[in-house]
Amino acid sequence: MTILLQVNGVDHALEIADENMPLLWVVRDILNLKGTKFGCGKAACGACTLHVDGEAVRSCSYAVKFAMNKKITTIEGLGNEQNPHPVQKAWVEHVVPQCGYCQPGFMMATAALLSKNPNPSDEEIDKNIINVCRCATYYRMRKAIHRAGELTRENLTNETTSS
Ligand code: FES
Ligand code: FES
Secondary structure: OEEEEEEOOEEEEEEOOOOOOEHHHHHHHHOOOOOOOOOOOOOOOOOOEEEEOOEEEEHHHOEHHHHOOOEEEOHHHHOOOOOOOHHHHHHHHOOOOOOOOOHHHHHHHHHHHHHHOOOOOHHHHHHHOOOOOOOOOHHHHHHHHHHHHHHHHHHHHHHHHHO
8 A cells, every 4th residue: 555654754655564563664665764763562661752743752663554644753753963953963972872772762752742741750751751762861961961952941041032
């Protein structure tokens, strides 16, 4: 069947043999966007997190048919060197990654959280950011999430004062 998707702002019409194929395989193997990672394949670790219409989704367990006509954002579309997302800036400031494998998923989960709540408490972070990092970067990650929230709030203030 033909699946229509918008991925990182680009429209795609993809011929997919099985509409139940996980979105992760479409992103990685068909669109060749390798930033979204495979970890557990069971919606347990969060390595495969991306956004579907702004919501954090574990794409290893999300059939591509559910993404039909929706906007997908992967880590490659979160920001860029010229215009990094606050999460990316904060991650660099706090030198969060160790091996790096889990980090795109954490960053996408954090970006989705901050889009709804730019000032999360530690409890809200614990409740919402439930990905797994085998290198145990959680301590730096928490600091970076708070910093990303600060940067997000600054951006929101700047947008309000300039409009
Ligand atoms: S690979 Fe999807 S949650 Fe672990
Ligand atoms: S940085 Fe290595 S698994 Fe998280």
